[in-house]
Amino acid sequence: MSEVLKGTTKWFDAKRGFGFITDEDGIDYYVHFSEIQMDGFRKLKAGQSVTFEADEDDSHRSIARNVSLEE
Numbered sequence: 001m002s003e004v005l006k007g008t009t010k011w012f013d014a015k016r017g018f019g020f021i022t023d024e025d026g027i028d029y030y031v032h033f034s035e036i037q038m039d040g041f042r043k044l045k046a047g048q049s050v051t052f053e054a055d056e057d058d059s060h061r062s063i064a065r066n067v068s069l070e071e
Contacts, residue, residue: 002053012044029064
């Protein structure tokens with residue numbers, strides 16, 4: 001199981017379904033709408049606080065999994 005990190009939405013394009021989250025150390029993570037844990041239309045807004053699990057894709061790009069809005 002991956003460590004749960006805290007971060008902030010850098011930007012998210014709802015039409016294209018992806019964006020980036022920046023963690024507390026300044027590392028950017030790609031986020032796809034399918035990884036956002038919420039009901040309905042899944043999107044994020046710039047500046048929103050989130051929690052997520054860090055992972056890598058096949059190209060070794062940093063990606064966010066299991067993204068939730070921080071309460």
